[in-house]
Amino acid sequence: MSLIVQKYGGSSVGDIERMENVARKAIASRDAGHQVVVVVSAMKGETDRLTDLAHRASHTADPRPRELDLLLSTGETVSISLLTMVLERMGAPARCYTGAQVRILTDSAFSKARIQDIDAEIIREDLSAGRIVIVAGFQGVDENGSITTLGRGGSDTTAVALAAALEADECQIYTDVDGVYTTDPRVVPTARRLEKVTFEEMLELASLGSKVLQIRAVEFAGKYQVPLRVLSSFEEGPGTLITMEGDNMSQGSMEEPLIAGIAFNRDEAKLTMIGVPDTPGIAARILGPIAEANIEVDMIVQNISNDGLTDFTFTVNKSEYQRGLDTLRELAGDLGAREVYGDTSIVKLSLVGVGMRSHAGVASKMFDALAAEGINIQMISTSEIKISVVVDEKYLELGTRALHRAFDLDDRSGQTVSVEGESAG
Numbered sequence: 001m002s003l004i005v006q007k008y009g010g011s012s013v014g015d016i017e018r019m020e021n022v023a024r025k026a027i028a029s030r031d032a033g034h035q036v037v038v039v040v041s042a043m044k045g046e047t048d049r050l051t052d053l054a055h056r057a058s059h060t061a062d063p064r065p066r067e068l069d070l071l072l073s074t075g076e077t078v079s080i081s082l083l084t085m086v087l088e089r090m091g092a093p094a095r096c097y098t099g100a101q102v103r104i105l106t107d108s109a110f111s112k113a114r115i116q117d118i119d120a121e122i123i124r125e126d127l128s129a130g131r132i133v134i135v136a137g138f139q140g141v142d143e144n145g146s147i148t149t150l151g152r153g154g155s156d157t158t159a160v161a162l163a164a165a166l167e168a169d170e171c172q173i174y175t176d177v178d179g180v181y182t183t184d185p186r187v188v189p190t191a192r193r194l195e196k197v198t199f200e201e202m203l204e205l206a207s208l209g210s211k212v213l214q215i216r217a218v219e220f221a222g223k224y225q226v227p228l229r230v231l232s233s234f235e236e237g238p239g240t241l242i243t244m245e246g247d248n249m250s251q252g253s254m255e256e257p258l259i260a261g262i263a264f265n266r267d268e269a270k271l272t273m274i275g276v277p278d279t280p281g282i283a284a285r286i287l288g289p290i291a292e293a294n295i296e297v298d299m300i301v302q303n304i305s306n307d308g309l310t311d312f313t314f315t316v317n318k319s320e321y322q323r324g325l326d327t328l329r330e331l332a333g334d335l336g337a338r339e340v341y342g343d344t345s346i347v348k349l350s351l352v353g354v355g356m357r358s359h360a361g362v363a364s365k366m367f368d369a370l371a372a373e374g375i376n377i378q379m380i381s382t383s384e385i386k387i388s389v390v391v392d393e394k395y396l397e398l399g400t401r402a403l404h405r406a407f408d409l410d411d412r413s414g415q416t417v418s419v420e421g422e423s424a425g
Contacts, residue, residue: 042075065110153214275338
């Protein structure tokens with residue numbers, strides 16, 4: 001008998017009718033001979049509602065973290081209680097647990113706690129008794145007994161951690177979309193659902209803007225080799241399996257697919273310091289204060305020296321752009337820079353695929369496809385399985401579609417898809 005952990009996000013349990021749909025899926029899995037553990041998020045909008053109440057009650061943008069975590073955890077507690085009642089009414093023996101009751105032990109970093117251990121024995125007993133077990137996502141408990149939360153998207157991490165602790169055969173993440181696509185179908189309607197993708201590729205896609213899965217959950221699944229499957233709560237289908245690289249060979253081929261997908265990130269901004277001395281340590285003198293301001297740097301380019309001077313450019317998240325710009329302006333005088341300027345009208349386009357390891361010419365093909373559309377590349381960054389470029393934001397859709405065609409990623413069935421998308425929660 002196999003064991004499956006299923007996770008359902010806020011939209012999937014948004015009301016009693018949707019909970020009944022979740023219950024039917026869990027019962028169908030049980031009737032198919034599986035032991036089933038269900039992890040659920042708070043009902044859609046509930047976490048935002050509770051956060052707003054906390055701000056109004058405390059008259060501050062930063063309520064006390066311990067009390068805020070306790071408050072926010074109630075959203076998932078409501079969900080597990082109601083879903084268990086629905087299951088019992090539908091004739092399925094079920095029992096629900098909060099993170100503290102299961103003893104999902106975390107550190108004490110409120111609002112972003114890390115899981116340290118899980119006591120899964122109580123769940124195993126219920127499963128052996130034929131019950132469907134419902135566990136609250138997003139929440140845990142520290143060694144002092146204080147309720148903690150895992151941060152936005154933490155229910156994905158709860159599900160994967162439980163799957164690892166229970167040595168589950170598969171962890172199924174149910175959401176608004178029916179799998180992982182070659183790119184956002186809202187930008188490229190002919191985007192194709194991937195049957196399989198590796199943990200490495202999914203980590204890159206998630207870090208580059210895909211919101212299908214939380215990054216921490218994918219990291220956890222890769223570390224403990226928990227097979228993940230992304231499925232739709234509202235449609236039947238095989239979804240997308242996220243697994244080890246050796247398991248990802250396409251049917252009928254001994255080669256990995258060249259490109260898994262195309263990601264893009266609109267939340268990029270570019271900062272440039274012009275005319276700084278081209279001397280050893282200049283990068284540290286620029287980026288040191290940026291790091292001290294707690295600003296995360298992404299891509300970096302330093303131009304070739306001209307008359308002993310160079311230009312230094314890097315990208316940051318758009319939300320940190322103004323702080324970064326102010327920091328550089330404060331540095332400019334000490335470094336003797338001629339000018340500091342920034343640009344928020346950029347976007348990062350990225351190709352992701354483990355197949356790049358064994359194929360030459362991917363970068364040139366990417367650059368040719370963009371050049372054919374008159375798209376100028378401002379910055380380039382590469383890794384073993386990723387190539388990223390920065391271009392003007394007005395070229396986001398044109399560039400994504402051009403790359404999708406160039407690497408033959410379009411759906412051949414002629415069907416197009418339309419998805420709303422549900423942030424990992």
